[in-house]
Amino acid sequence: MSRKILVVGAGKSTSYLLDYFLEKASAENLLLTVVDKDLSQIPSSISEHPNCKAISLDIFNEEARKNAIAESDIVVSMLPARFHIKLAEDCITFKKHLVTASYVSPEIKAMEHRVKENNLVFMNEVGLDPGIDHMSAMQVIDSIREKGGKMLLFESFTGGLVAPESDTNLWNYKFTWNPRNVVMAGHGGTAKFIQEGTYKYIPYHRLFRRTEFFEIEGYGKFEGYANRDSLNYREAYGLQDALTIYRGTMRRVGFSKAWNMFVQLGMTDDSYTVEDSENLTNREFVNLFLPYSPTDSVELKLRHYLKIDQDDIMWEKLKELNLFDDTKKVNLKNATPAQILQKILEDSWTLQSDDKDMIVMYHKFGYEINGEKKQIDSNMAVIGEDRVHTAMAKTVGLPTAIATLLILNKKIMTPGVQIPISKEIYAPILSELKNYGIVFKEFEVPYVGYNPDSVST
Secondary structure: OOEEEEEEOOOHHHHHHHHHHHHHHHHHOEEEEEEEOOHHHOOHHHHOOOOEEEEEOOOOOHHHHHHHHHOOOEEEEOOOHHHHHHHHHHHHHOOOEEEEOOOOOHHHHOOHHHHHHOOOEEEOOOEEOOEHHHHHHHHHHHHHHHOOOEEEEEEEEEEEEEOHHHOOOOOOOOEOOOHHHHHOOOOOOOEEEEEOOEEEEEOHHHHHHOEEEEEEOOOEEEEEEEOOEOOOOOOOOOOOOOOEEEEEEEEEOOHHHHHHHHHHHOOOOOOOOOOOHHHOEHHHHHHOOOOOOOOOOHHHHHHHHHOOOOOOHHHHHHHHOOOOOOOOEOOOOOOOHHHHHHHHHHHHHEOOOOOOEEEEEEEEEEEEEOOEEEEEEEEEEEEOOOOOOOHHHHHHHHHHHHHHHHHHOOOOOOOEEEOOOOHHHHHHHHHHHHOOOOOOEEEEEOOOOOOHHHEOO
């Protein structure tokens, strides 16, 4: 009898996930059902596979949703995080396991007792970041503790970037995931972390000028800016006594300084809508944020406002985005500045059909053992195949798929709402990921702790 996996949502992150399930379908006796409101999202190689059914389904259709879940053995939600709760309630009703790549929401966390009571596994945060970051970090942290070491420092950075061979613009960046998340990065609060035993805070208007620098062998130099709350996982990782905990996002060097121009202008603001936004040209949009002058051009006003010279690379980066085009209309009704900026950037930063993306991850572990301070640096780089089989889809989809099969095969049995930080979960997933080229390289290096020379201000 076939074992039934229900995948809800067939968006950008599912290409490798669906391939993995169908690759294992015969040996594991799997029947895959993929549901999405828009079946055009599902390639024919998937929908026409003998072990797969593709069904058009609106998750707000309660009867259809409940029927699909009732007929499955395990549910994988690849929907936006806010919709997981609908599936989660049904999974408890019909006693089905649930897997998502999203952060644990307060609503899902509140179901902990009911999930355990029904002996179910609700696995969350098992994609890339969150996901592979948890697993790769805990593997090293656990190994340090097993040797008798005491953790002093943990830093972790992840970036979704364009691959070197497809890096064709001055920003060294293209959208590889949800563009809105890029435009809104850092909004909603002050970045918080601990450095050398002291709490540190970075307000949004300074976030992109406080960056750390590091190198990944074979891929060059990168910079990282702080996540909103680096202390979210202090307890989960058992790092209550660590002197430094810092988590952030990676970009190529120079991106953050350039992005800060948009922040200072106010173009990333999402709190109000722009009047008559659909009829604005790119040039008129830029001029909204500049002082009036009867004589000076938009270009001159902008250079004066940002204090950049005409021969500055920052100026070239702005010109490259066609920001001063006086014919191209925004064509977005009742749009916020952030939405308009996103539209302009998408015109320049969307991956072309032959472009490849790249995922990079970097961890730094500082610890003390036998009175001696030591440090391990760990990194990973993954290059995508094309615009569909991206490195982002690979690093999000594969660990999600692997976790699903491990639960189905009763290799992961601990019930409850959880994230992949225990050896029962991370060891087999990281081992399987190696077969797909997702491998961390670890280096023992001299302990430097917090290095002020690596930080820009």
